[in-house]
Amino acid sequence: MGWQVVTAVAMALMVSSVTSQNRGSSAAANEGLAGICGPIRECPVLSSLLQDIKQGTAPPGSLDRLRNAICSFLNNEPLVCCPSQSLAVTAAPTRSPVVQATPPSSANVQCGNRGIADKIIDGEDAPLGAWPWMVVLRGSVNGRRSWFCGGVLVSDRYVLTAAHCFKEGLGLELEIARIGEHTLSFDPDCSKGRCAPSPQDIPVERIIRHPQYGSPCTECNDIALLRLSRPAVLHPRFVTPVCLPINPVNDMGFSEQEFQGKAAWAAGWGSTARDFTVSRRPDVLQQVQLPIQELNYCGRLRRGYPDPRMALCAGGEGRDTCRGDSGGPLTLDNQFGTKSFIVGITSLGPRSCGSTNTQGLYTNVHFYIPWILRNIQQ
Structure with a gap:
């Protein structure tokens, strides 16, 4: 998998919380479906789409679909609007999303969150x-x-x-x-x-x-x-x-x-x-x-x-x-x-x-x- 694909996936999932909130509110409407905002791992259809993007086997427009599905953030983790009929039967109850309109305190900053928005040798x-x-x-x-x-x-x-x-x-x-x-x-x-x-x-x-x-x-x-x-x-x-x-x-x-x-x-x-x-x-x-x-x-x-x-x-x-x-x-x-x-x-x-x-x-x-x-x- 090339670095372009990895970067693109990161860009799709690591965008600003305010922008994501606006996008997420219309994600289900864009597909004409009712949806629930939750972690991508609890949404089989979007989780599978993410894996296809990483492997380079996803159809055209998949990255935009994934980006547009981001509906909110919970503790800096992006949440996606999952079409209701694709939810896993055993999925955990969806928590109410916490939208971060302002930066959280230092105590709430979690590890490993990259802020990618859109010389090492040959770097x-x-x-x-x-x-x-x-x-x-x-x-x-x-x-x-x-x-x-x-x-x-x-x-x-x-x-x-x-x-x-x-x-x-x-x-x-x-x-x-x-x-x-x-x-x-x-x-x-x-x-x-x-x-x-x-x-x-x-x-x-x-x-x-x-x-x-x-x-x-x-x-x-x-x-x-x-x-x-x-x-x-x-x-x-x-x-x-x-x-x-x-x-x-x-x-x-x-x-x-x-x-x-x-x-x-x-x-x-x-x-x-x-x-x-x-x-x-x-x-x-x-x-x-x-x-x-x-x-x-x-x-x-x-x-x-x-x-x-x-x-x-x-x-x-x-x-x-x-x-x-x-x-x-x-x-x-x-x-x-x-x-x-x-x-x-x-x-x-x-x-x-x-x-x-x-x-x-x-x-x-x-x-x-x-x-x-x-x-x-x-």
Whole structure:
């Protein structure tokens, strides 16, 4: 499935609540049917249509039909107007929809909701609000400041990133974690008549590297948490935590083994130059879609890892993450395309970014869920 289809489905389901309310009120009337506003999973005909769109087998006009069916939002989840005769007999009672006319409080912002409204190697500029959990880290070496690594917000107080960003001997002094950034040189970031809140520069209170980082292999256990000195101010469109794959089957609709073959999204402000001697940092957040797959190079990259599940391999088709993207996310949507989950952390790549004869290595977040939860709860 191409990235165009995935993006189109996300666009269909992640639109503004006010616009959706107007569309939804006429959705059933457009088809001449009475309908009930509820979750798409409880509407067989529209749920099946969504799957056909994802697989590229849907008839012309299907995307518009799905978009026009959105009738409201419940806790940031889009609800659809389901024709009454297609409702499942065993469907749960439909809850009264809560239309979000104004942004909810930070406490009500849920994870994994992308605000897509309509340079990583061979990547593209990300739309404003597409990746509201992105974090960029700024530090200094010998007084020289730079943006050096990425990360993702997993709660209002914790950022998930790579341990190698804080490897001993680098002489790096971490200054701040910037939350809610898109274009580094602009404040505020605006697009198509809407503007995001100013980014939040928050000092880091504590760096929690995995205690076994670097053992038994150099990049083994390449994962770290950053505890912010104060909670980030969440926003339903521009600052939200990404979801953790605590139980992939229940949360995402498929198992960790089924990550293979799926197209995941990576994002960051890392170098867009293939030549490792050239630093070409983009001003705008970049995004790229990479297949999670175990090619012949994968085993070589994971040589020395005591458990191959510790890392995922992705890319290998000329697209890649690069220097400065370290610590950034590799994300997959759930089966309904309504929430995003972080499944990988950018860890290790080829000397020449985007090489066609190798892949990138990403720390497998699901493997480390017990460690993540234990440290967040503490």
